[in-house]
Amino acid sequence: MELLLLVLGALAVATLARREDWPAPLVLTAVGIGVSFIPGVPEFRLDPELVLPLVLAPLLYSASLNSSYLDIRANIRPIGLLAVGLVLATTAAVGLVAYWVVPGLGLAPALVLGAVVAPPDAVAAVAIGRRLGLPRRAMTLLTGESLGNDATALTAFKVAVAAAIGATSFSWSDGLLTFLEAAIGGVVVGLLLAVAVHAIRLRIGDGVLESALGLLVPFAAYLIAEEVHASGVLAVVVAGLYLGHNSPAAGFSTRLQETAVWRSVDVLLESLVFALIGLQVRTVFADASPDWDMVGASVVVLLSAVLVRFVWVFPSAYVPRALSRRVREREQAPGWRQVLVIGWAGMRGVVSLAAAAAIPLEMPGRDVVVLLAFVVTVGTLLVQGLTLPALIRGLGVRDTGEQQRLLAQAQAQNEAARASLSRLDEITADGSVPEHMVRRLRSLAEHRGNAAWERLGRQDQESPAAAYRRARKEMLTAERAAFVAARDRGEIDDETLRVVQRELDLEEAVLSRE
Incomplete structure (x- = not known):
């Protein structure tokens, strides 16, 4: 019952936010924080064994299905610098800062913190950017980064945790090998699974069954990859990109159903996750019992997580152009305003909190690391998320x-x-x-x-085509009302109404899409 009320409450807040054109992730987080301090509200904790395969996997898969493989391939260098280079740089920079400013925190646990807060969650940033009309290349970079940075961060997290808990056979060379094996294995698993699923779906010829099979893909990709010690996140992303790129070969009913299903899944899971982020704040602070020194250290760590992104994105945007004529010929130089927006769009989210919850209980300094991870996640969500729209409008960064x-x-x-x-x-x-x-x-x-x-x-x-669509929609509304009236008078049954209503709905969907 508590979980049901949580989901219903999250959907209610998300509905209000979408109706008022507010950024739903930020509103959900803020409301969750407020509700967490109401007496009698139960404690909610993220279980990484459930969050990663049951929440993160479908969210990443849905984003991959709707991403452009061609755009990502055309921008693979800057996306790789963000999704791999920046994640590793953030892991090192935030880890060193935490090691210096947090009393008693060892270097290995500090690097665990760095890996936990390294991957930004682009859900809020992309939602804001799409609403305000960010340039297409900026949207491609943010989306591509979000698809790849989780795999990098979670692999680095496993390596750092092994060092922090004192694994007897651990060495940094083993960690690098583990990283490469997980990345390559994730790509292979995701690609093999996607090729097999695509071939099967082409032979089914039933949109309902094809959509049902598609629902299993993110969970299967994640679990199979993790079973063979590969990156489950990367497997999900690769599978989604392949199936999305090849979706024109599928039937029309499959595409229509999948679009509707995954949009609903996205809203449900995103609402639940961001509400949980806010609801856990009170519990995390109670577990760590921070003093004023810890509060100051938390602010320093938060600032370091924000600043390291700027230190990375500006050189990575311009240095390759200065060093390579080929890059200058192939890519248009990004404006500093666009780079600044990408630098500020570094809000953390569910991956950071799921990774923090997955830290072994025996790791030294675990409560401190979890507290700092929550400070960075909630701080970036609220501070950067609330100011990002004003920054985009103030800089005049628009899609031209x-x-x-x-x-x-x-x-x-x-x-x-x-x-x-x-x-x-x-x-x-x-x-x-x-x-x-x-x-x-x-x-x-x-x-x-x-x-x-x-x-x-x-x-x-208004163009003639727009006038045609407007008039035809009015005609369809009149037809639908006539059929409903005939059903209510007993002249046709509900089955007949559903048949004709589907025909009218499909035509209206075409008109609305145009």
């Missing part, structure tokens, strides 16, 4: 490529319309299709081909 993308879409739609009309001529050459139906089919193809051109040329007024 919408016109070019609309032009490319118009050209592609025009070519698709010509292919469609050519095929129509072929299949109607024998006269088997009535002439009035041919004219209607031709009109539909021409309408879709001209829609993007009309949007391109009529930015400040």
